[in-house]
Amino acid sequence: MKKTVLITGAAGFLGSHLCDRFIAEGYKVIGMDNFITGDQKNLKHLDHEAQFNFINHDVTEHITIEEDIHYILHFASPASPIDYLKIPIQTLKVGSLGTHNLLGLAKAKNARILIASTSEIYGDPLVHPQTEEYYGNVNTIGPRGVYDEAKRFQESITMAYNTFHGLETRIVRIFNTYGPRMRLNDGRVIPAFMGQALRGEDLTVFGDGSQTRSFCYVTDQVEGIYRLLLSDYELPVNIGNPHEISIRDFAEEIIKLTGTTQKVIYKDLPVNDPMQRQPNIDKAKSILGWEPKVDRAEGMKKTFDYFKSLTQEELYKSEH
Numbered sequence: 615m616k617k618t619v620l621i622t623g624a625a626g627f628l629g630s631h632l633c634d635r636f637i638a639e640g641y642k643v644i645g646m647d648n649f650i651t652g653d654q655k656n657l658k659h660l661d662h663e664a665q666f667n668f669i670n671h672d673v674t675e676h677i678t679i680e681e682d683i684h685y686i687l688h689f690a691s692p693a694s695p696i697d698y699l700k701i702p703i704q705t706l707k708v709g710s711l712g713t714h715n716l717l718g719l720a721k722a723k724n725a726r727i728l729i730a731s732t733s734e735i736y737g738d739p740l741v742h743p744q745t746e747e748y749y750g751n752v753n754t755i756g757p758r759g760v761y762d763e764a765k766r767f768q769e770s771i772t773m774a775y776n777t778f779h780g781l782e783t784r785i786v787r788i789f790n791t792y793g794p795r796m797r798l799n800d801g802r803v804i805p806a807f808m809g810q811a812l813r814g815e816d817l818t819v820f821g822d823g824s825q826t827r828s829f830c831y832v833t834d835q836v837e838g839i840y841r842l843l844l845s846d847y848e849l850p851v852n853i854g855n856p857h858e859i860s861i862r863d864f865a866e867e868i869i870k871l872t873g874t875t876q877k878v879i880y881k882d883l884p885v886n887d888p889m890q891r892q893p894n895i896d897k898a899k900s901i902l903g904w905e906p907k908v909d910r911a912e913g914m915k916k917t918f919d920y921f922k923s924l925t926q927e928e929l930y931k932s933e934h
């Protein structure tokens with residue numbers, strides 16, 4: 615019998631790629647989303663896929679599913695700083711009430727659940743690179759706190775279901791991941807720079823651009839998540855690409871890649887924007903036998919090809 619996996623946030627960037635991966639592996643996939651930051655277009659190619667069903671539902675409301683479910687991947691949540699600043703209460707609710715609903719569903723179905731946590735739980739880290747043992751440095755009442763604390767609560771309630779109810783749980787701490795199907799106007803740095811290059815606008819670097827990030831291509835991320843779900847490991851695991859770069863140097867890379875004749879301009883650094891971020895992936899390597907395979911040049915080229923294929927209307931749409 616084919617196993618069934620429920621994927622929340624299925625119409626989003628990562629969720630839609632996970633749907634593809636699980637269908638390719640022979641699973642029956644139920645996608646769930648309320649489209650608050652997602653897009654139907656990301657699932658269009660699955661319209662006639664017999665192994666795929668979609669439920670339009672807000673996971674913060676009670677979830678009823680009749681059929682058996684073997685695995686749950688909880689990926690529903692706004693994920694970009696401008697999204698969670700625009701909808702802070704929904705962000706807190708999907709990480710808390712939404713996660714509670716999905717843990718309850720997993721318990722009722724005796725399913726294994728993997729929840730999407732984030733490098734943001736480390737806040738503006740004082741330990742570098744970040745290991746899973748680091749507790750983090752988060753400003754609870756800062757603008758990013760709604761996302762960071764929702765995800766921290768999500769980890770806590772997940773571990774409580776694990777220890778108190780004996781539920782099979784997995785926690786992935788995802789570091790900045792990119793690729794096709796990111797929303798052009800979600801404000802994250804890669805769609806922002808690529809959109810600016812394609813529209814002939816200057817590239818907006820926030821602060822002096824000395825802050826760093828480490829970018830992981832989506833297929834690598836999906837492989838890590840897939841392995842973690844099927845592993846026996848119940849504590850959090852970082853999945854990301856350790857190749858770190860400053861945002862200023864990254865803007866220069868994008869200028870070269872896109873061939874734009876525009877320049878870099880500097881804008882204010884958002885409040886509590888982490889100054890450095892790089893995953894320590896020793897656990898992923900030793901426990902999952904995983905490490906990233908796609909280097910930034912290759913991943914960025916594929917991502918730029920995707921953004922180049924968007925229509926003019928999509929390119930100039932400023933609001934989601």
Ligand code: NAD
Nearest residue numbers: 623625626627628648649650651652672673690691693791
């Ligand atoms: P995304 O915005 O593209 O996808 C999120 C999806 O969740 C959207 O389709 C949205 O409509 C849906 N959603 C939000 N609230 C919902 C609700 N209440 N009910 C049902 N659906 C809801 O973002 P993404 O980059 O694909 O991120 C997916 C997950 O991965 C998130 O949980 C995010 O926190 C986590 N994550 C992503 C990254 C990254 O770099 N992409 C990094 C760390 C963590």
Ligand code: UDP
Nearest residue numbers: 695801802803804806818819820825861887
């Ligand atoms: N950033 C930038 N210009 C932009 C968008 C983002 O310089 O137009 C910076 C942002 O301040 C942060 C980094 O790029 O330091 C990554 O931002 P993103 O929103 O992609 O991810 P996060 O901050 O959540 O890691």
